[in-house]
Amino acid sequence: MRPAVFLDRDGTLIEERGYLSKLEDIALFADTPAALRRLREAGFALVVVTNQAGIARGYFDEAFVQKAHRCLAEMLAAEGIVIDGYYYCPHHPDGVVPEYSRACRCRKPAPGMVEQAARDLGLDIDRSFVIGDKWLDVELATNAGARGILVRTGYGAGDEQRPEQSTASAIVDTILDAANEIVRQAAQTTQPLHD
Numbered sequence: 001m002r003p004a005v006f007l008d009r010d011g012t013l014i015e016e017r018g019y020l021s022k023l024e025d026i027a028l029f030a031d032t033p034a035a036l037r038r039l040r041e042a043g044f045a046l047v048v049v050t051n052q053a054g055i056a057r058g059y060f061d062e063a064f065v066q067k068a069h070r071c072l073a074e075m076l077a078a079e080g081i082v083i084d085g086y087y088y089c090p091h092h093p094d095g096v097v098p099e100y101s102r103a104c105r106c107r108k109p110a111p112g113m114v115e116q117a118a119r120d121l122g123l124d125i126d127r128s129f130v131i132g133d134k135w136l137d138v139e140l141a142t143n144a145g146a147r148g149i150l151v152r153t154g155y156g157a158g159d160e161q162r163p164e165q166s167t168a169s170a171i172v173d174t175i176l177d178a179a180n181e182i183v184r185q186a187a188q189t190t191q192p193l194h195d
Contacts, residue, residue: 002044002045002123003043003044004117004118004123004128004129005039006117006130006140007046007083008050008134008154009048009050011132011134011151011154012133013072014027015027015154016153019057019060021060026068026071028076029153032175033079035175035176035179036079036081036179037079039182040081044129045084045121046081047117048072049108050087051088051108051136053090053091053095056092056095057092057095057097058095065088069086069088085117085121087113089113091103091104091106092107109139110140111143111145114128114140114144114146127189128144128147129147129182129185130148131151131175131178131182133155134155134159135159138150139167147169148169150168150170151172151178152173153175170185
């Protein structure tokens, strides 16, 4: 089994837009392609895991999220990058759309999306990482048994000031810094990345 990097979407891979609801608002951070290439070359699977409470709140539907992921996949493919899987949670306990208004095991920081991806893609969570711009991404890593890295993009600079920072394996400025840190940390482990 290979390790993965589980990637938050908004504020980590792409610019934060609040509740993204228009495809034309999708914009990669400038160093996202280089970061993902670095991780892929190091032998990591790349998996997007994103809370999409806007579905439960009635701001957009699942079809829009799927279109957004196809659009993101096309943007990354133009840079020679393939994401192994896209996972999203449509739920929120305070949602207004009845079928999505509930607590669940897939909403970050619960580990459901990571566990599902591990089953679907044959991933080794113990050797995996989570990159995100919120403490809930770092908490997701802890809950799943991976290592979490907080990036200061998106909400990260504000979240950094909260006391949970001791649970992160690193706090860095950008996704490229996170990729370099992951490769560095992985090199210190005794198991090779490539199976």
